[in-house]
Amino acid sequence: MAIVGCALLLSACNKDRAENGNRGAIARLPWADVVSLARGSTVTWRMWRGDPSVNAYVDCWVAPRLMSDYGISLRAVEGQGPEIVNQLVVERQARARGVADLVWINGETFHNLRAADLLWGPWASRLPNAAALDSSSSIVMRDFEQPLDGWESPWGRVQFALIYDTVRTRHPPHSFAELKGWITKHPGRFTHDQQFTGVAFLTGLMYSLSGGAEKFEGGFRRALYDTASARVFGWIEDVRPDFWRSGRDYPLGVAEMHRLFANDEIDFTMSYNQNEVVTKIRQGVLQPTAHALVIADGTLANAHYVGIPFNAPNPAGAMVVANFLLSPEAQYEKLRPEVWGDGTVLDAAKLTSALRTRFESLAADPHAVPPAELARHAVPEVAPQYREHLAADWKRLVRERAP
Amino acid sequence: MIADKRSLTRLFPIALVALPPLLGLGYALSASLGLSGVANGGLTLQYLREVIASHTTWAAVGWTLWIATASTVFATLAAVLLAATFRAESTADRIGRMVAVLPLPIPHVVAALASLLILGQSGLLSRFANTAGMFSTPAQMPPLVYDRLGIGLIFALVWKEIPFLALIAFTVLKSRGGLLEESARSLGANRLQTFLYATWPVLWRGMLPGVVAVATFVAGSYETAALLAPSRPLALPLLTMERYTDGAMELRPDAFVLAGFSLLVSLAAVAIYGAMIARAENFK
Numbered sequence: 001m002a003i004v005g006c007a008l009l010l011s012a013c014n015k016d017r018a019e020n021g022n023r024g025a026i027a028r029l030p031w032a033d034v035v036s037l038a039r040g041s042t043v044t045w046r047m048w049r050g051d052p053s054v055n056a057y058v059d060c061w062v063a064p065r066l067m068s069d070y071g072i073s074l075r076a077v078e079g080q081g082p083e084i085v086n087q088l089v090v091e092r093q094a095r096a097r098g099v100a101d102l103v104w105i106n107g108e109t110f111h112n113l114r115a116a117d118l119l120w121g122p123w124a125s126r127l128p129n130a131a132a133l134d135s136s137s138s139i140v141m142r143d144f145e146q147p148l149d150g151w152e153s154p155w156g157r158v159q160f161a162l163i164y165d166t167v168r169t170r171h172p173p174h175s176f177a178e179l180k181g182w183i184t185k186h187p188g189r190f191t192h193d194q195q196f197t198g199v200a201f202l203t204g205l206m207y208s209l210s211g212g213a214e215k216f217e218g219g220f221r222r223a224l225y226d227t228a229s230a231r232v233f234g235w236i237e238d239v240r241p242d243f244w245r246s247g248r249d250y251p252l253g254v255a256e257m258h259r260l261f262a263n264d265e266i267d268f269t270m271s272y273n274q275n276e277v278v279t280k281i282r283q284g285v286l287q288p289t290a291h292a293l294v295i296a297d298g299t300l301a302n303a304h305y306v307g308i309p310f311n312a313p314n315p316a317g318a319m320v321v322a323n324f325l326l327s328p329e330a331q332y333e334k335l336r337p338e339v340w341g342d343g344t345v346l347d348a349a350k351l352t353s354a355l356r357t358r359f360e361s362l363a364a365d366p367h368a369v370p371p372a373e374l375a376r377h378a379v380p381e382v383a384p385q386y387r388e389h390l391a392a393d394w395k396r397l398v399r400e401r402a403p
Numbered sequence: 404m405i406a407d408k409r410s411l412t413r414l415f416p417i418a419l420v421a422l423p424p425l426l427g428l429g430y431a432l433s434a435s436l437g438l439s440g441v442a443n444g445g446l447t448l449q450y451l452r453e454v455i456a457s458h459t460t461w462a463a464v465g466w467t468l469w470i471a472t473a474s475t476v477f478a479t480l481a482a483v484l485l486a487a488t489f490r491a492e493s494t495a496d497r498i499g500r501m502v503a504v505l506p507l508p509i510p511h512v513v514a515a516l517a518s519l520l521i522l523g524q525s526g527l528l529s530r531f532a533n534t535a536g537m538f539s540t541p542a543q544m545p546p547l548v549y550d551r552l553g554i555g556l557i558f559a560l561v562w563k564e565i566p567f568l569a570l571i572a573f574t575v576l577k578s579r580g581g582l583l584e585e586s587a588r589s590l591g592a593n594r595l596q597t598f599l600y601a602t603w604p605v606l607w608r609g610m611l612p613g614v615v616a617v618a619t620f621v622a623g624s625y626e627t628a629a630l631l632a633p634s635r636p637l638a639l640p641l642l643t644m645e646r647y648t649d650g651a652m653e654l655r656p657d658a659f660v661l662a663g664f665s666l667l668v669s670l671a672a673v674a675i676y677g678a679m680i681a682r683a684e685n686f687k
Contacts, residue, residue, distance in 0.1 A: 081648065081650070082647070082648040082649060082650060082652075083648060085441070085652065086441070086647065086648075086655070089440060089441050090430075090440075093439055093440075093443075107650075108650035109650075112650070112652055116441070116652075188542045194634055245546065245549070248633075248635065249546075249549045249633045249634045249635065250634045251549075251634075252629060252634070252641075259519075260525075263523070263525035263541070264525060264541060265523075265524055265525050265541045265542070384650065387650065388650050388651045391649075391650065391651075392651060399634055399635055400458075400459060400635060402634070402635045
């Protein structure tokens with residue numbers, strides 16, 4: 001059966017190798033030629049489609065402008081992180097023509113795609129708008145410590161924040177030590193989710209308990225991880241009886257966390273976007289008394305990127321879209337709290353004074369953490385293996401050993 | 404020759420239906436043996452061995468079997484009860500039958516959300532109890548969702564599967580029930596005896612394919628479990644998806660092995676069905 005299945009998959013489609021060679025030259029063409037190649041084409045963008053604000057920005061703001069400025073029709077389709085890797089692996093094995101031209105990626109996914117040679121490039125440093133990138137920021141220019149080298153183009157920047165209710169919790173904790181005390185004093189009112197954001201919380205905790213993020217920079221070190229993770233799970237073990245449901249069960253993802261928080265079952269939810277509190281209040285998901293909070297020990301910040309798959313049918317179109325996403329107009333629109341509140345990857349100092357004023361005029365929403373405070377406490381993500389191991393060990397040592 | 408051609412033509416639609424899942428099965432099998440997929444380092448039984456040796460796997464299989472069995476049994480009993488109650492041609496019975504099948508077009512995910520809204524610790528039930536002064540905080544309400552027994556999940560699944568099974572039960576009784584029951588009654592059977600010896604045997608034989616379909620569907624259903632199941636034990640579809648979308652690529656083959664386990668659970672239900680039908684045939 002397996003042999004029949006594989007044989008059929010392998011013979012399903014045969015890719016023209018010469019085509020790959022021609023596509024390689026696209027990244028070296030003058031920009032005007034890339035734009036004219038892209039004109040009139042369709043770009044399929046595989047991206048996370050789980051947030052109505054993000055979808056509205058892409059479908060109702062980005063797509064019409066790409067059509068009017070470049071004649072490009074943008075087709076945004078669902079697929080994120082590991083799903084993208086799975087899909088591309090299958091396409092390579094079946095030697096099938098690709099479907100996606102552009103993929104929204106970062107961290108582990110970038111690492112896995114690069115390791116399996118599933119990205120096309122390098123191309124990103126060829127984008128005219130890349131000149132205004134915040135090139136001094138290690139958070140933007142390094143993806144979980146990995147150099148970008150033109151294989152992906154920065155798109156947005158986010159920072160981890162806790163969300164609490166200013167009425168229910170008048171004196172929120174500002175460090176992990178204070179949080180521990182708070183949890184013990186308020187049994188059943190704190191938890192974290194099992195997925196991406198929950199692991200980000202644990203990573204922040206790991207930095208804090210082991211002397212800061214800089215200790216973990218410079219690639220994955222097993223011995224360091226073993227000592228540091230033991231401290232994390234020790235901390236969790238100490239407070240677990242006072243977690244929601246006595247630490248026996250954990251919400252699946254942040255959507256469940258937000259629901260439990262809004263329904264007064266827990267007192268903190270969390271988000272890997274410092275401004276999500278603002279958009280969620282506007283959507284009516286969170287109560288107007290919700291407020292973001294950063295832990296002063298340091299909170300994780302990272303950037304997200306767009307990449308082009310090795311078998312993208314339309315790499316020129318994808319490059320034009322990526323360049324448009326980096327334009328000051330698109331970055332400004334995305335940053336507006338009523339749109340998405342996604343941080344910019346541009347350096348304001350590199351913009352014209354008129355544009356700079358526009359960015360600076362975006363007054364911080366009273367529910368959000370002021371930009372200066374965010375910047376003061378931002379710490380970068382380190383090698384993706386730390387996150388992978390922490391996630392696996394949490395499942396083994398915490399979730400499965402639940403009383 | 405003509406006959407051959409005809410049978411070939413007849414095979415075509417079957418192939419159309421069977422080929423995609425068979426291809427998927429072939430791919431899953433080869434991926435779980437390390438022959439394709441992300442971790443395709445050559446033929447190995449390592450992934451199979453690891454998954455079989457893992458306590459998590461068996462906890463997931465056991466919990467999923469519990470959910471599938473409990474919700475199928477409750478839904479079947481409720482459907483039988485409905486069919487036996489609303490079977491006449493009177494207006495009241497017609498309305499009863501219509502109301503019973505109303506939830507049929509509602510998606511499972513909506514049923515799961517409804518279950519969350521009603522049974523959650525901050526749900527409607529909890530708020531009524533709160534108003535009645537039974538407890539003051541949500542945490543005092545016994546957990547009925549994300550709970551170890553899967554009460555909220557079973558509630559949602561039963562509610563969703565009742566109309567499907569009731570529809571089958573109504574049809575079976577209408578087409579095959581009347582004559583047998585009349586004969587039973589004319590032979591002097593009372594109401595209970597008529598139900599036990601005439602109605603029930605007709606019903607279960609007619610409903611069995613539907614019951615098996617419900618059990619296999621429930622065992623593999625992801626979205627209801629994602630919304631209502633606890634984090635330990637993790638339901639089999641959730642565990643499979645977690646391994647399939649884990650950042651660690653070396654866990655991919657595990658997902659395919661677990662998908663094989665799901666298939667075995669479904670095949671077991673079909674095998675039980677086959678055995679029961681064979682036994683019934685022997686009785687004839």
